Structures are given as structure tokens and as C-alpha cells.
Amino acid sequence: MKVKLNEKPFLPDGRHVVTITEVEEGTSENKNVPFINCRLENEEGFVNQRFYLSEPGQPILAGFLKAAGIEKEEVDTKELKGKTLSVEVEERSYQDAEGKEKTIKQATNFQVAGKATTSNKF
Numbered sequence: 001m002k003v004k005l006n007e008k009p010f011l012p013d014g015r016h017v018v019t020i021t022e023v024e025e026g027t028s029e030n031k032n033v034p035f036i037n038c039r040l041e042n043e044e045g046f047v048n049q050r051f052y053l054s055e056p057g058q059p060i061l062a063g064f065l066k067a068a069g070i071e072k073e074e075v076d077t078k079e080l081k082g083k084t085l086s087v088e089v090e091e092r093s094y095q096d097a098e099g100k101e102k103t104i105k106q107a108t109n110f111q112v113a114g115k116a117t118t119s120n121k122f
Contacts, residue, residue: 010105011045011089017113018042019084020068023077028052030097036077038064040087040107047089049107067110086111 011018022039034053039046051061065075068083087107096102 009045011047013090015088017086020080023080047105047107064110067112084113086113
């Protein structure tokens with residue numbers, strides 16, 4: 001059987017310079033919290049990062065936007081596509097609403113591209 005892959009692999013853990021290639025808007029399944037989901041990719045692969053538009057999520061989104069070169073109080077999500085930044089990719093485990101353990105890849109420690117070249121992890 002021949003299998004054709006049309007998708008890149010997930011980025012490996014560590015620091016990567018990525019470009020925002022897709023931005024989707026949505027609402028969380030359980031608490032109806034609005035979010036934006038950004039696809040961050042480079043030649044090696046990709047990671048999807050969801051930003052909840054809630055009060056606790058504001059500092060995380062602000063750090064992401066600053067690293068992407070956007071420093072204003074109101075942003076159209078269309079402005080994000082094509083921006084480049086440096087992120088640290090890692091796995092995170094959590095319990096979903098039904099109590100099941102899930103593990104996802106996530107982007108953290110957002111930096112301006114070119115400012116961070118190594119991981120913040122020891």
C-alpha cells in the first residue's frame with residue numbers, strides 16, 4: 001500500500017523560529033470561552049497554539065503578540081498571519097473535562113525572532 005503524507009510532523013521539543021501560517025477563531029467546547037488558534041511552523045514541522053481570550057489568558061496572548069512585533073491594544077487576527085517569532089515547544093499533560101489525561105504539544109516562552117537562540121530549560 002502506498003501512503004501519501006500531506007502534513008508536516010510536529011516540531012520537536014526545544015526552541016524554534018516559526019511563522020504564523022494560519023489563524024482560526026473559535027469557542028471552547030466546555031466553557032464557551034472564545035479563543036484564537038495559531039498554526040506556527042517552519043521547515044521542520046509545526047505546532048498549534050490556542051490562546052483563550054479570557055482574563056487569565058491575556059498576559060500569555062500579550063507576550064505572544066509582543067514577540068510577533070505587535071504592540072497595540074486591539075489587533076485584527078488577520079494581522080497575525082505571516083509574522084515570525086521564536087518559541088519553545090514542549091509537551092504538556094492535563095486532565096480534560098471528563099477526567100481523562102491528555103498530552104499535547106504547545107508553544108511557550110515567546111521571544112522576538114533572533115533574540116533567543118537556546119532553550120530556557122535547564
